[in-house]
Amino acid sequence: MRPAQLSSVASARRAFAVSVGKAVRDGSRRLGRGDGSAAPGAVAMAIDPGTLAGLAAEIPNRAVLVTGSNGKGTTCRMLAAVMRAAGLHPILNREGSNQLSGLATTLVASSGLSGHLPADDRAIGLFEVDEGSFPGIARQIARPRALVFTNVFRDQLDRYMEPAYLTSMLERAMQGLPADATLVLNADDPRVAHLAPGLDNPRLYFGFQDTGLARDGADPTSDFPRCPRCGGELSYRCVFYAHLGHWACHSCGLARPEPQVRLAKIDLLGSASSRVQAATPSAEVVLEIPLPGLYNAYNAAAALAAAAACRLPERAFPAMERVTPSSLRMERVEVAGHSVYLTLAKNANGYTEVLRAVLSDGQPRRIMLGLNDCEGKQPDTSWIWDVDFDSLCGLIPSPVLTGNRAHELAVRLKYAGWLGTTKATTLTAEPDPVRAFQLALARTPAGEPLWLVSTSIVLQQVRRWLRQQGLVREVWQDQDRRAGARP
Ligand SMILES: [Zn+2]
Numbered sequence: 001m002r003p004a005q006l007s008s009v010a011s012a013r014r015a016f017a018v019s020v021g022k023a024v025r026d027g028s029r030r031l032g033r034g035d036g037s038a039a040p041g042a043v044a045m046a047i048d049p050g051t052l053a054g055l056a057a058e059i060p061n062r063a064v065l066v067t068g069s070n071g072k073g074t075t076c077r078m079l080a081a082v083m084r085a086a087g088l089h090p091i092l093n094r095e096g097s098n099q100l101s102g103l104a105t106t107l108v109a110s111s112g113l114s115g116h117l118p119a120d121d122r123a124i125g126l127f128e129v130d131e132g133s134f135p136g137i138a139r140q141i142a143r144p145r146a147l148v149f150t151n152v153f154r155d156q157l158d159r160y161m162e163p164a165y166l167t168s169m170l171e172r173a174m175q176g177l178p179a180d181a182t183l184v185l186n187a188d189d190p191r192v193a194h195l196a197p198g199l200d201n202p203r204l205y206f207g208f209q210d211t212g213l214a215r216d217g218a219d220p221t222s223d224f225p226r227c228p229r230c231g232g233e234l235s236y237r238c239v240f241y242a243h244l245g246h247w248a249c250h251s252c253g254l255a256r257p258e259p260q261v262r263l264a265k266i267d268l269l270g271s272a273s274s275r276v277q278a279a280t281p282s283a284e285v286v287l288e289i290p291l292p293g294l295y296n297a298y299n300a301a302a303a304l305a306a307a308a309a310c311r312l313p314e315r316a317f318p319a320m321e322r323v324t325p326s327s328l329r330m331e332r333v334e335v336a337g338h339s340v341y342l343t344l345a346k347n348a349n350g351y352t353e354v355l356r357a358v359l360s361d362g363q364p365r366r367i368m369l370g371l372n373d374c375e376g377k378q379p380d381t382s383w384i385w386d387v388d389f390d391s392l393c394g395l396i397p398s399p400v401l402t403g404n405r406a407h408e409l410a411v412r413l414k415y416a417g418w419l420g421t422t423k424a425t426t427l428t429a430e431p432d433p434v435r436a437f438q439l440a441l442a443r444t445p446a447g448e449p450l451w452l453v454s455t456s457i458v459l460q461q462v463r464r465w466l467r468q469q470g471l472v473r474e475v476w477q478d479q480d481r482r483a484g485a486r487p
Helices: 008-030 039-047 051-057 072-085 100-110 131-140 163-174 294-309 314-322 348-358 382-386 406-415 433-443 456-468 475-483
Strands: 063-067 089-092 123-128 146-149 182-186 203-208 234-241 244-249 261-269 273-279 284-289 329-335 338-344 366-370 400-402 450-454
Touching (some): 008 039, 008 051, 039 051, 039 100, 063 072, 063 294, 072 089, 072 314, 089 100, 100 131, 131 163, 182 294, 203 294, 234 294, 234 348, 273 294, 284 294, 284 314, 294 314, 338 348, 338 456, 348 382, 348 450, 366 406, 366 433, 400 433, 433 456, 450 456
Parallel strands (some): 089 123, 182 203
Antiparallel strands (some): 273 284, 329 338
């Protein structure tokens, strides 16, 4: 299928833009300057601003966009596995390359020198979209098949401002959606469930039905959102974590919608996996997901709901059981007889839920904790004070703290009681990530695993060191290998 034909001049310009973009990508890889995940798209768009929109319009099965504060990348990986098992060929953007130029790079890389995507009637777009970039991307990818909204947490206040600002920005951007694009929404998140109420688009909700893992009372990490319709106070029948749960507003009567895709039973199987029993409109399925924690159960629910929205066959759902963690998302590396898990945590909710997942069975574990700012780009690390370290006191023996804000992290842990008299713990702050990693590794008893939970720069520095030791490959090499995978 080819949409509106370009004039010969426009067609030549598109081919030129794609060719230059591909050359930039190849060049940056050959020179060892990373994967060239943004520059090729940016260059192509500078030559032909219609590149992204034009190439996206060529995808025969349209595209699914996945956005929200946390869980976008993992949801995409799970959904990609289901799509492949259903016989589709998803075109995926590289994890983290979720802004406009990253998406353009993905499509440029997938295109031929003619400036077109290869003819493939099984191709479907599957794009992780940075929530702050959603308006710009929604203008380019004009006919999405489905939009998945995972959740909205306070995240990078210096970029996205308050959640209410973010949701209103998303709603404005959704006004131009085609009427048949399905909205796949987290029913348990009041900020997401009631997005853009004026739109008549089909809505498919996902959520937890199993209240067995609900908390006793409110979660200290909640920022207590108000009713999205009237601004009244929300009450909860149960809370899973943060502000996610079975909610209702007593002022106006708005309540959590009944989800069509429900997790009826969730079993957290230690620090590595979970089993979920799910019901979709067409099937009931039990899946063992090789990822831990309630947050990954939400990612599985989101992926199942998106699969249902795309009418993928239920026989393809078990492909989610074979999903592997992406780079820096509980990515496992074997180092000197230890399994080391590299785990990105970049906001208060993510940091809390990762630690809760690793420590879910109440057993102490070796974890190195990191915190860094982004040298002027994202200077704000005040969110570390909203992480629930208090309830995990005593579960991480003698942690090593690292990153250029390691000492701020130490102060935070002191106030969380980690230096208290009953659960005496020693804290070691070593700002240099590689030295800290070596120290943490030396302190970890033989054969025991070590987790690194941190913001990104620390993890990138440790990963670079691991690559120099020949223990991991370049992220883009791994992703290219997986992108080429077929079931
Ligand atoms: Zn209300």
